Amino acid sequence: MHITIAIVEDNAGIGEELAQIIAEAPDCSCVVICRNLQTALKKIPPLQPDVVIMDINLPDGSGIEGTDRLKRLLPATQFLMFTIYEDNEQIIKSLEAGASGYLLKRTAPEDLVRAIREIKTGGVPMTPEVARKVIQTFQRPPRANSAESLTSREEEILQLLSRGMLSKEIARELSISIETVNSHLKHIYGKLHVRTRTEAVIKFLR
Amino acid sequence: MHITIAIVEDNAGIGEELAQIIAEAPDCSCVVICRNLQTALKKIPPLQPDVVIMDINLPDGSGIEGTDRLKRLLPATQFLMFTIYEDNEQIIKSLEAGASGYLLKRTAPEDLVRAIREIKTGGVPMTPEVARKVIQTFQRPPRANSAESLTSREEEILQLLSRGMLSKEIARELSISIETVNSHLKHIYGKLHVRTRTEAVIKFLR
DNA sequence: ACCCGCATCCCCACTACTGGGGATTTTCGA
DNA sequence: TCGAAAATCCCCAGTAGTGGGGATGCGGGT
Numbered sequence A, B: 001m002h003i004t005i006a007i008v009e010d011n012a013g014i015g016e017e018l019a020q021i022i023a024e025a026p027d028c029s030c031v032v033i034c035r036n037l038q039t040a041l042k043k044i045p046p047l048q049p050d051v052v053i054m055d056i057n058l059p060d061g062s063g064i065e066g067t068d069r070l071k072r073l074l075p076a077t078q079f080l081m082f083t084i085y086e087d088n089e090q091i092i093k094s095l096e097a098g099a100s101g102y103l104l105k106r107t108a109p110e111d112l113v114r115a116i117r118e119i120k121t122g123g124v125p126m127t128p129e130v131a132r133k134v135i136q137t138f139q140r141p142p143r144a145n146s147a148e149s150l151t152s153r154e155e156e157i158l159q160l161l162s163r164g165m166l167s168k169e170i171a172r173e174l175s176i177s178i179e180t181v182n183s184h185l186k187h188i189y190g191k192l193h194v195r196t197r198t199e200a201v202i203k204f205l206r
Numbered sequence C: 001a002c003c004c005g006c007a008t009c010c011c012c013a014c015t016a017c018t019g020g021g022g023a024t025t026t027t028c029g030a
Numbered sequence D: 001t002c003g004a005a006a007a008t009c010c011c012c013a014g015t016a017g018t019g020g021g022g023a024t025g026c027g028g029g030t
Helices: A012-024 A037-047 A063-073 A088-097 A109-120 A128-136 A152-161 A167-174 A178-192 A197-204 B012-024 B037-047 B063-073 B088-097 B109-120 B128-136 B152-161 B167-174 B178-192 B197-204
Strands: A003-008 A028-034 A051-054 A078-083 A101-104 B003-008 B028-034 B051-054 B078-083 B101-104
Touching: A003 A012, A003 A037, A003 A109, A012 A028, A012 A109, A028 A037, A037 A063, A051 A063, A051 A109, A063 A078, A063 A088, A078 A088, A078 A109, A088 A101, A088 A128, A101 A109, A101 A128, A128 B128, A152 A167, A152 A178, A152 A197, A167 A178, A178 A197, A197 B197, B003 B012, B003 B037, B003 B109, B012 B028, B012 B109, B028 B037, B037 B063, B051 B063, B051 B109, B063 B078, B063 B088, B078 B088, B078 B109, B088 B101, B088 B128, B101 B109, B101 B128, B152 B167, B152 B178, B152 B197, B167 B178, B178 B197
Parallel strands: A003 A028, A003 A051, A051 A078, A078 A101, B003 B028, B003 B051, B051 B078, B078 B101
Antiparallel strands: none
């Protein structure tokens, strides 16, 4: 089960080093090293590698953008980000673009090879810190105490609101008049400190 | 560096088995086994365990709800879901409730102990399949056949829309007229098959 | 018995949004 | 270079939403 790998990394030294590490693994081989996005977009698609190791900081654009473009052309290829950035923004954007793994550049050689094998077999190689950041995006930030609590009726209406229903439809659903719905909405807006239903829904959906 | 563990599991057999596995690890000890949510909510907080192993299917409620409640009382405690459910819904809800790990019940004993150590030291133990499902929630689902793709300008406007901005504000932000914004909105609604901005935002926020 | 919060309903004026129509210029790929 | 798609702007009629105001009745607690 041989794994073919493409590297996108602008720093020649690091690129060589990665290729070296990969070459030493019996089941892996590096098929190309690209120093910028343009080259990557041209050379990688026809090679159809199993895995692409992608740096984020590239001279002619972001590796995230590159991942996004390449993933559309190569849906079966796995993308492993390899970067110094460990902020939430970069991590999440990478995943959104289609990456399935995220390593920091301080990763040890043996861990890199392990990550390549892992991503190929359906795993999600990430450093523990990165994984924590990812799952934290799911967790509700500590409830803002500025938001006064809604009554049960108000919550019920907010729930329906967040399904995209019009006031008219909510009124029909709850068998009350539209005036009442709008009255509840006024109170909801006041408590959530928003001015439109869309803002209210956004807050509700976090 | 001893790790104290609480188990919430309604099935007596499985609970005992877990406790047994934990007892065999030199650095772990199980401080309590709870067979339902009510007991867990009463007995676990004063014990302040390092890790809680939580089943999802409990006789008097969901382990997800239990995690949510307990995590508020024990923010430093790590929650490891241990369940047969591997559908997206349960996984995501668990993470939202505050869980930091998610194992399936077919996990081997040695993997369980490894997961406990991992979650304690800031990692995110998950089976590869579960991890894939998690990161897939970030990835644009393969463009729904019915949903035509938005142009970059349309996406940009949808982005601002999802921040709760009025058409007027979007126009000012992008230095274009409100008519243009509304024109883009019409196209967005058509492509997303919605009739209001709130619905569009809901779809955009998934 | 009284008050207060909640839910209900109503009115009004104003603003914002929706959904038709059409028009022009710019951009970009075949 | 030609044409299609995108982005820009405009008008209009109708609908929906926002933000004031006030009113009634119900139930819980002091």
